[in-house]
Amino acid sequence: MIDLAGVTFCDSSGLDALLGARIETGRQGLTLDLARPAHAVARLLEITGADKVFPIDPGIPFVPKTRAG
Template sequence: MTDSDQILTVTPRVTPSGPYVLDVVGELDHHTAHFLSEAVNEAPFDDHGVILDLSGLTYCDSTGITVLITAHQKSQAAGSPLVLAGVNPDQMRVLQVVGLDQVFTFRPGGAAT
């Protein structure tokens, strides 16, 4: 897959007095998960925390869920909050089925901070 075939974008943005936000748009699967994984690795897990804005996410497979779990583990190790924002009902159902609704912190809607 070349960059021109990329169907996932991850755009970092720093909010003035709050968390670091990663806007995730497109399909998160085994072909594109490395884009989010790299962004998570570069995110400053600090006192302000990190928000993964998934309101633009159209698809997420098990590889994508693994990246989300890795982000959670990184936040826990750093003592930094991690929030998943804008999770659509279908994705939430999958997270509930595998029990991850008990692991993550959620915010309805996007991360418009």
Template sequence: MSPLTITARGAATGPVLEITGDLDHRTAPELRRAVDRLTLVTGQLLILDLAGLEFCDSSGITALLAARNLATEQSADIALAAVPANTARILRIAGLDRVFTLHPDTPIATNPRSQPADYQARVTRH
């Protein structure tokens, strides 16, 4: 088991949370607390960078969905970046690859030109 580490930083599109280690029943509440501490501005994009994620169980998936719900409540968007193959497979099986925007890495996710067509309008409007 690898300890969960969550590192927050800012990007042009909004906050980025780099998640490393195991996201499971024991550590999922840590992600929920980290997301709850964020204040998202309307139109921002919360990026969860999963490049260092080693393991994710159903509790971890639930924590990702809770992060999505919080972003939606605050009129923000969410994207997952660098999703490991095994987690991407679970997301695909559960149909969550249609719920989350997935990017191959954080630099692409934080590039406003790689966002949906209306992203720039939403950001400049607010």
């Protein structure tokens, strides 16, 4: 699990690193979970669709998705 609570900014390089780590853990038969992303990071994951490939640990609060209405 990667605890993202202290990460306030993530760009394409950070996302690429997370996706690379996910691929590598998958090759080893493991799952890479993300926990507690800050709003900006959660939004990046949502916009790029990465929130669908990374499990979010259910025991740790996740920033809820919001939709502009």
